[in-house]
Amino acid sequence: MASNSIYFNTEPNSSQPIGGLRKDFTELGSGAFTAGPISIPYIVIIRAAGYLPDLVLFNKTAFGKSLYAIGGNPEAARVSGINVTRILVIIYALAGAMYGLAGTFGGGPHRRPHKQLWQRL
Helix, strand or coil, X not given: CCCHHHHCCCCCCCCCCCCCCXXXXXXXXXXXXXXXXXXXXXXXXXXXXXXXXXXHHHHCCHHHHHHHHHHHCHHHHHHCCCCHHHHHHHHHHHXXXXXXXXXXXXXXXXXXXXXXXXXXX
């Protein structure tokens, strides 16, 4: 993080970190649905809506069973006829989408990218 100070506030462009995200973007991470005295954060609602499809996908489909088999022993899964490479590419793509979604929710409450968030990891 110290290397950032080398580039900011220097000639020729006096650049600054990104800030001031749009209200509709930040509302996802910090907003809530309110009905009377009850307030439910949007993050909880979105995750609850995604829970059932995840449960079905990973526990009740051939893809989920293949994924479980690959996690147990990739070579045995390959020998049993599972296309390990294809399943891994799909699961990495799904993971990347979830990371992007989590980043969207993580940046929302701060209304700007928060450098302290990454220093804690």
